[in-house]
Amino acid sequence: xxxxxxxxxxxxxxxxxxxxxxxxxxxxxxxxxxxxxxxxxxxxxxxxxxxxxxxxxxxxxxxxxxxxxxxxxxxxxxxxxxxxxxxxxxxxxxxxxxxxxxxxxxxxxxxxxxxxxxxxxxxxxxxxxxxxxxxxxxxxxxxxxxxxxxxxxxxxxxxxxxxxxxxxxxxxxxxxxxxxxxxxxxxxxxxxxxxxxxxxxxxxxxxxx
Numbered sequence: 001x002x003x004x005x006x007x008x009x010x011x012x013x014x015x016x017x018x019x020x021x022x023x024x025x026x027x028x029x030x031x032x033x034x035x036x037x038x039x040x041x042x043x044x045x046x047x048x049x050x051x052x053x054x055x056x057x058x059x060x061x062x063x064x065x066x067x068x069x070x071x072x073x074x075x076x077x078x079x080x081x082x083x084x085x086x087x088x089x090x091x092x093x094x095x096x097x098x099x100x101x102x103x104x105x106x107x108x109x110x111x112x113x114x115x116x117x118x119x120x121x122x123x124x125x126x127x128x129x130x131x132x133x134x135x136x137x138x139x140x141x142x143x144x145x146x147x148x149x150x151x152x153x154x155x156x157x158x159x160x161x162x163x164x165x166x167x168x169x170x171x172x173x174x175x176x177x178x179x180x181x182x183x184x185x186x187x188x189x190x191x192x193x194x195x196x197x198x199x200x201x202x203x204x205x206x207x208x209x
Contacts, residue, residue: 031183035190038156042194045152046201049145053205060137061206062128067121071203074117075195078157081110082192085164085185092178097171100181104168107188111161118154122147149202156191163187 053059063071088103129136130143167184170176 025179027179028183028186031186035186038190039194042152042197045149046197049149049201052141052145056139056141058138059206060135060139060142061208062125062130062135062137062142063203063206064208068203068207070117070121071199074114075199077110077114077117078192078195081107081114082189084110085188088168089178089182089185092171092181095178097174100178101168101172104164104171104181108161108164108168111157111164111188115154115157115161118150118157122150146202149198153191153194153198156194160184160188160191 084103085107088100088107091097091099091103125143125146130146132144132147133140135143163184167176167180171178171181
């Protein structure tokens with residue numbers, strides 16, 4: 001069979017083959033794989049936290065209304081930042097670089113404010129005597145679990161803020177495309193969703209009664 005016939009047959013075969021279910025950009029696939037693996041990590045940590053909490057007979061419930069309102073304020077900021085990053089993706093897909101960069105910066109500012117409120121909360125708890133393996137109220141593991149869970153999440157937020165700034169600046173300069181803004185937004189939405197599990201388990205269940 002001639003090379004021309006082979007080429008025709010190959011083209012015809014390719015036309016009837018099913019499209020690959022992984023026919024997405026490699027960068028987006030990598031981000032989804034990272035999110036899945038990170039979700040497993042957070043799930044395991046929260047499961048361990050729930051087990052330790054239920055197994056402890058003297059688990060402290062130190063959070064007063066002021067602390068809960070602070071957690072709710074952080075939640076509002078993070079949810080709002082998920083909206084602003086959606087606006088950044090929309091404008092990037094419309095090739096409005098100035099608007100996309102503006103919303104990306106606003107999202108990063110929201111993340112930075114969230115981290116600052118978190119650090120203020122940590123400072124207040126440390127001032128009350130909370131340490132990794134001791135506290136004034138009860139089970140010594142409270143500090144270890146609280147600082148581990150919220151610290152891991154805060155590290156993700158800070159990493160997301162840095163990523164947003166880098167992607168936003170490179171997108172504005174024309175070195176990145178709307179695809180990069182969208183991929184960064186996937187990570188930011190994941191950080192937001194994780195916080196929705198942290199608030200009820202770590203804060204609301206530990207309200208002072």
